[in-house]
Amino acid sequence: MKRKMGLVILSLALLVGLMSACSQNNAPNEGGATGNSSQATNAQSPELPAGGEKLTEIPLxxxxxxxxxxxxxxxxxxxxxxxDNFGEMASYKKKEELTGIKVKFTHPPLGQQKDQFNLLIATKELPDVIYYNWADAVGGPEKMIEDGRIIRLNELIDQYAPNLKNIIESDPDVKKQIALDDGTIYMFPLLKLDALKLNATTGPIVRKDWLDKLGLKAPTTIDEWHTVLKAFKEQDPNGNGKPDELPFTGNWGPGNLTKLHDFSPAFGVIGGFEMKSGKVAFGPIEAEYKSFLETMAAWYKEELIDPEIMTNDGKAFDYKITNNLAGSYLGGVFSGMGKYFNLMRDTDPNFNLTGAPWPVSPDGNAYATFNMNNKVLTYGEAITSSADEDKLKYIVQWMDFNYSPQGSDLFNFGIEGESYEKDGDAIKFTGLITDNPNGLTYDQALASYALSIMDGPINQDSKYLDALLFDQGQRDANTEWMKASSELTLPPIRLTMDEASTVTSIMSQVNTYLNETMTAIINGQKPISEFDKMVETIKSMGIDQAVEMHQAAYERYQTK
Structure with missing residues (x-):
């Protein structure tokens, strides 16, 4: 099925300097699943069979x-x-049994998905379905629709996807975030309806046993962070009689300190496009950013920041944590906490970690560096123009099954009685997951059963998270990080294609220059007096125009 798709004029927003978090990772006045936006483009949906009844549930x-x-x-x-592939996963095997539809998965080599996607999308014949992070598609999904590579799904969802349709119609945030600015829905996405809990899985992490030994509490302000880091440096919390502690570390490379931006909200600014007094601004040219740079430079000079932070790789980072050298860092509840609890459980029973609050800013609020309220991520499965038109209704029903109660349990937890058991409203993973007999880690074991530990076209259920937070430090961290505000961060706005082209050109220069200059100021190669010059240089690169375009996109988002 090949159709010429009409012009869709909006593209993805370019955000810089924020964690990933996270990313990411993401409807119009009258869009959603059931209607056409008054701003709709000429993009055509496939013709549906005449007189067909709208499904209220997926038949099996x-x-x-x-x-x-x-x-x-x-x-x-x-x-x-x-x-080897997702088709071997227990949940997909069970789905085939229930739906009667087989799936042949094709995977690019690990780490090569962007290059392979670009090659794939340029070919004449496409697979029926592509699951991708559409933020990485050149021109965004708008361009993919314009070029006739993927199709608009609104009418198909309205007719054949009762589960996703119900979510869209019952949640205004999802309805606003799932569609392009013209109302087009193009994918069955990774959803996080319990957004705050599921997104608050990354933040500052501190050695709690070191805090306890020194009679300190988890820091809540930049001044308290300085006190804690200085104590870690000077008071031998690892007890080996050597001044070898690294108060704050990370594995960010190559060669820049941009991830220290995670401390910038403590100064009321973030290291990229931000919201300030209801308007879009660019944090690194705001006055507060100078105070951030000045403080980070002082910490670096006092050796409170690991001097190898710019060159650490994963192995070096692991070594410093498991050899009792690292006092604090930024990480997640799984890779940054659960991993090390498991590694240290037998070798050092006193080893303990806690999640510190995001530092409080001068206005008394603690801000996250990423928007924790996003419910629709940019990952999702789209139907291509190569799919057989006569099979579209089956493909859509097959995709919608994941959002049904039965499909949601299957793809979040796996097989009941095998990978998990229900315990009232909670779920508990079995020993196949928590103590795998084949030596798999819990995340590897769960990945053989369900999508929740990875990413996929599901509504991620926060009960999976609760069931995997084995240590109190992880649970406390998730609770603490949920308290941070997302008011400094932009919502998931979209730039038009023309805007995106201009912004990309501007920001390619700005980002390179910003990363080099902030790194040089923090590590002492340049004085803090360089800040004023940095601001002027960034302005000369066209940052004001980029801000104006983000502001226009923000205003369009607000009118959805």
Whole structure:
């Protein structure tokens, strides 16, 4: 099925200097699943059979005729620890049994998904379905629709996807975030309806046993952070009689200190585009950013920041934590906490970690560096123009199954009685996950059963998170990080194609220059007096125009 798609004029926003978090990672006046926006483009949806009834639930099996969906998506290292492709996952095997539809997965080599996607999308014949982070697609999903590579799904969702349709119609945030600015829905996305809890999984982490030994509490302000880091440097909390502690470390490379931006909200600014007094601004040219740079430079000079922070790789970072050298860092509840609890449980029973609050800013609020209220991520599965038009209703029903109660449990937790058990309203993973007999880590074991530990087209259930936070430090961190405000960060705005082209050109220069200059100021190669010159240089590169374009996109978002 090949259709010429009309012009869709909006593209993805370019955000800089924020964690990932996270990313990421993301409807119009009358859009959503059931209507056409008054601003709709000429992009055409496939014609639907006349007189068909709208589904209220997904019939199982969906079809009795032999049918295989060709599906392309990136693989995941957690999955490949025990199997070759997603088709071997227990949840997908069970889905085939229930729906009657087979799936043939194709995966690019690990780490090569961007290059391979660009090659794939340029080919004449595409797979039926592509799952991708559409923020990485050149021109965004708008361009993919304009070029006739993927199709508009609004009418198909309205007719054949009762579960996703219900979510869209019952949650204004999802309805606003899932569609392009003209109302087009193009994917079945990774959703996080319990957004705050599921997004608050990354933040500042501190050695709690060191705090306890020195009679300190987790820092809440920049001044308290300085007190704690200085104590870690001078008071031998690891007890080996050597001044070898690294108060704050990380593994960010190569060669810049941009991730120290995670401390910038303590000064009321973030290291990229931000909201300030209801308007879009660019944090690094604001006056507060100078105070941030000055403080970070002082910390670096006092050796409170690991001098190798710009060159640490994963192995070096692991070594410093597991050898009792690292006092604090930024990380997540799994890779930054659970991993080290497991590694240190037998070798050092006193080892303990806690999540420190995001530092309080001068206005008394603690701000996160990423928007924790985003419910629709930029990851999702889209139907391509190569899919058989006669099979579209089956493909859409197959995709919608993941958002049904049965499909949600299956893809969040795996097989009941095998990978998990229900305990009232909670769920508990079995020993196959928590103590895998084949030596798989819990995330590798869960990846062989469900999508929740990775990413995929599901509504991620926060009960999976609760079930995997084995240590109190992880649970406390998640609770603490949920308290941070997202008011400094932009919502998931979209730039038009023309705006995106201009902003990309401007920001490629700005980002390179900013990273080099802030790193030089923090590590002492340049004085703080360089800040004024930095601001003028960034302005000369066109930052005001980029801010104006983000402001226009923000205003469009607000009118959805």
């Amino acid at each position: 099996p969906i079809t009795n005729e032999a049918f295989t969906i060709n599906y392309w998506r990136a693989n995941d290292a957690k999955l490949t620890a025990s199997m």
